[in-house]
Amino acid sequence: MEEHETIKNPKLLKTVYNLKKNYSIEKEEEFYKELRISKYLLPIIIKSNNKIAIVKINDASGKEYLPSFTDWENFQLVNDGMNKTQPMVFTFYDYIKLLDSDLGLNGLVINPYSHNLVLSRENIQFSKEFPANIEKGNKVSVGIPEKYPHLLVNKCKRFFSKECSVECAFLLQMVKNNQISLLLVIGTKNTEEIFPRLDKYIGEDLANGEILDIVALDSEFGRNVTAGYTPFYKK
Known part of the structure; x- marks a missing residue:
């Protein structure tokens, strides 16, 4: 079994579900904790000159985002029409480096064809600082x-x-x-x-x-x- 097929994030997906169902500071903290330690699948295309092209997605207003897939099953929902898309294993901090290198990107989207959780640059910056932003005892x-x-x-x-x-x-x-x-x-x-x-x-x-x-x-x-x-x- 190849590495990308072993990528699974059940704990992260559970925190996404809990956060959407009923928000709380504690649930948000769990989500950001899992977000930072999880591995993801980024779709790429290897060109004829062996250079890598990163696949991006656009929202309804044309803003560009990086797609981030939590597992092989969700990755397979990608349809490039020619089956040229391949997965590359990325950490959360690998995504941050890409965002820092391309200011035209507005953030990333977790499982855009299923959960469709959009994380803006502000959300990602917040996740890097979380839980320092939370006042202790303020529930x-x-x-x-x-x-x-x-x-x-x-x-x-x-x-x-x-x-x-x-x-x-x-x-x-x-x-x-x-x-x-x-x-x-x-x-x-x-x-x-x-x-x-x-x-x-x-x-x-x-x-x-x-x-x-x-x-x-x-x-x-x-x-x-x-x-x-x-x-x-x-x-």
Whole structure:
């Protein structure tokens, strides 16, 4: 059996599943721990002059990423049309070196044809520093609200549809220090204007005693808590 066929990452895939199911700092720490120690399969093409060409993938907006496969089964989902793609065993730090050498790359995608977990450069930088970024004793868990506030979501959608600067929005439930609140994560470059207007617009629709926290997607916290979740609004 060749080396690439022995690459399997059941522990990493389990942490991906747990993280997507119900976010918590502890689950995120486990994910980054497995991410750093795992080996992956990078698709390459060996050209006639024996030079190696790395296969890249693009998202819907044309941004380039490095594909990262956790096992041979997922790697076989690659279809180059001519079966020229071959696997090369890579560590997480090998990927970092590639990203550092090509600033046109936006990050990497784990199992793009199945799990499709996108890690931006910011996520990867965060993983290198994790868990130094976590305050000891500060436990936070995030997930989908048990009682989904459809009226609030619909009102947010109406507001966002009139605001061209809002690209996307996520609604989650956050539990911090035993206090439950709604967490609205918004992708916009105009936070100073949007946030106070939105807070005023939806404030009267919050249930008695209900807390709503609004944070920017373009922040370390915003990017990490939304990993694996689907936005309820997208421009």
